[in-house]
Amino acid sequence: MSTLPMELRARSVGPWPMNSYALVCPTTRQSVLIDPGADPDTLQEMLAETLPAAILITHTHPDHVGALDEMRARLNIPVMAHPGPHFQNMALSADRWLNHGDVVQVGEHSLRVYHTPGHIGDIICFAVEGDHRVIVGDTIFEGGPGQTWSAEDFQTTLRTLREIILAWPDDAVCYPGHGPSFRLGDKRAAIVAFLAKDHGSFFGDATWEM
Numbered sequence: 001m002s003t004l005p006m007e008l009r010a011r012s013v014g015p016w017p018m019n020s021y022a023l024v025c026p027t028t029r030q031s032v033l034i035d036p037g038a039d040p041d042t043l044q045e046m047l048a049e050t051l052p053a054a055i056l057i058t059h060t061h062p063d064h065v066g067a068l069d070e071m072r073a074r075l076n077i078p079v080m081a082h083p084g085p086h087f088q089n090m091a092l093s094a095d096r097w098l099n100h101g102d103v104v105q106v107g108e109h110s111l112r113v114y115h116t117p118g119h120i121g122d123i124i125c126f127a128v129e130g131d132h133r134v135i136v137g138d139t140i141f142e143g144g145p146g147q148t149w150s151a152e153d154f155q156t157t158l159r160t161l162r163e164i165i166l167a168w169p170d171d172a173v174c175y176p177g178h179g180p181s182f183r184l185g186d187k188r189a190a191i192v193a194f195l196a197k198d199h200g201s202f203f204g205d206a207t208w209e210m
């Protein structure tokens with residue numbers, strides 16, 4: 001059976017700004033809203049002419065969930081997120097908890113969940129199955145990995161890069177929570193070089209060149 005690829009929509013929302021995404025099954029028009037960070041009207045417009053089926057959360061930093069309550073009330077659909085720990089132990093009530101390896105069905109398509117801790121403990125990526133696109137949240141950006149707030153978390157980021165991210169194919173295209181998308185193959189050499197260096201007890205905002 002040949003299926004049309006999922007449609008990916010994106011909107012830049014909020015003051016940071018942050019990328020909200022929608023993935024749409026072109027056959028059934030079912031969609032998922034990923035990271036309702038801000039600007040509910042913009043998010044609603046992004047979902048136009050689709051049948052929203054779930055809200056997916058890459059992680060619970062405020063810039064990614066700022067409009068969650070509003071969008072949940074407007075759409076009345078299940079919220080899916082990693083079980084945590086969540087940002088500042090916020091009381092997040094999900095309808096479905098997502099763990100590494102789980103699959104989320106969207107019409108005729110499915111998304112595979114990767115747990116990629118470091119930036120925060122509850123961060124997950126959504127890879128479109130049979131496709132090359134991955135929604136990565138703040139796991140990895142074109143210029144470096146997501147920020148960390150302790151040396152321990154930075155070491156966790158290094159392990160995530162080594163064990164999860166580098167295992168993806170070069171053709172994987174990463175869609176981050178901030179800034180432009182990029183092809184993993186174009187960054188692989190920089191990531192490998194970054195991992196080969198001794199960063200001591202560093203934590204914070206890292207770049208591949210450091």
Ligand SMILES: [Zn+2]
Binds near residue numbers: 119138
């Ligand atoms: Zn974040």
Ligand SMILES: [Zn+2]
Binds near residue numbers: 018064138178
């Ligand atoms: Zn963010």
